Amino acid sequence: MLYIPNNSHDPHFNLAFEEYVLKNLALAEPCLLLWQNEPTVVVGRFQNTQEEINQEFIKQHQVHVVRRITGGGAVYHDLGNLNFTFIKKGRERVLDFHKFTEPVVKALAAMGVSAEYSGRNDLTIKGKKFSGNSQYHCRGKTMHHGTLLLAANLDHVEQALSVSSDKFQSKGVKSVRSRVTNISEHLPSPITMEEFKALLLKHLFQGQAVREYSLTERDLAQINRLRAEKYLTWSWNYGHSPAFNFKKRKRFLCGEIEVCLHIEAGIIKECKFYGDFFSNENLADLEQKIVGLKYTEDVLATIIKRGEIERYFGKVSSEEVLSLFFP
Known part of the structure; x- marks a missing residue:
């Protein structure tokens, strides 16, 4: 497995980065990305953006809104959250979240945190969610990505999103805040994001040397072009909504x-x-x-x-x- 570093906190660039690696890099090995966004609501591919966000909160706190290419629900990112992405060759088009979340669960166990796969696409600790996951199959590859709430602002996680009441009913909870947790609350001792990231890399590579792959200037130019032409556009992030009756x-x-x-x-x-x-x-x-x-x-x-x-x-x-x- 190869690790492709990305130190950007710009969500528009980061989602373009992911898509570019998936669709344009012909790597013989699976690859791993770890990345962070400044405050952002990332909306699922098939969602109605206007109905998923708290527009007043978004405007007041200058939160980015961007759509991803994978399905699932809207999520809030800030710098207390770490995102992971696995990209791997494979012919199968069936969604298999367990296969890609299991290494993360094992890595957390090595850090002293007991987590488990739950529901459609969640990772939980003691029944509370800290990770949502999604997948996309394209050109003979699978991209799986997920969130890892280490020390996110959980009040903002709730306030930035507009979640329908039937989702709470299906989960048996009353609010977003009551069903989420930070990994930091369950670690044996305090840890910084950089320390967490280094430990996660160590365990995902099972103690072997972390082999990095560096993008070229041409790659970065293409990513910036995709950022500008897709991920910064209103048509992609919000889209046309006719007057439905x-x-x-x-x-x-x-x-x-x-x-x-x-x-x-x-x-x-x-x-x-x-x-x-x-x-x-x-x-x-x-x-x-x-x-x-x-x-x-x-x-x-x-x-x-x-x-x-x-x-x-x-x-x-x-x-x-x-x-x-x-x-």
Whole structure:
């Protein structure tokens, strides 16, 4: 495994860095990135940004908002959080969070912290979340990334996000703050972020020498171009939201799915899916298949087919998705 250092705290650059390494570096070995963002809300690929953030708090505290290429829910980053990314060749397109989180759990155990994989994509300590994870498959590679709350401002974690009440109900908790924790609260002794980072590297490389890979000036120029042309743009981070006249959302095993429609004279003129589900597919393909259809259950059922729907959303039935199209 190779370690690719990145000392930037700019979230727009860091997400461009990740995507560039995934899609453009032809490395024979798996690679690891460790990186930090200054205060930022990172929104999942399929989420409606406006509905996921506390806009007043974001503006008042000058928090960045940026969308990532992986699915899942919105998360808050600050310099008390460390992000990790594994990028590995592989043909499998099935989400496997356990395989990539297990080395992190073992590394924390070596530091005296008992953590475990929980739910869809979380790591927890004594039932409280300190890490959310997501994955993306592209060009024969898997990218897995996650957060590690070492000493984050947990009040800001709660205040920066606008979390729907049904998510709390599904977790059996009353607030974000009550279900998250910092790793620092469970370590045998206090530790700085740099010390934590060094220990994590040591344990992830299992005591072997940490072999670094340095990006070229050309690589960095391409990353900065991607930052400017994608990750700094309103169209990527917020996106177009038509004036929908029908919306319905529900939480399933795969996560939350929301269907938004604009219907005129019984015809679907606009269709958009939002949610914190995980998918490698281009949802715009499915949305375009629905646009122009009659707004009737039998017509929509010809598009919302078993098997294909699971490919787009994961563990959800065609009947469950179809139910979102009607009151």
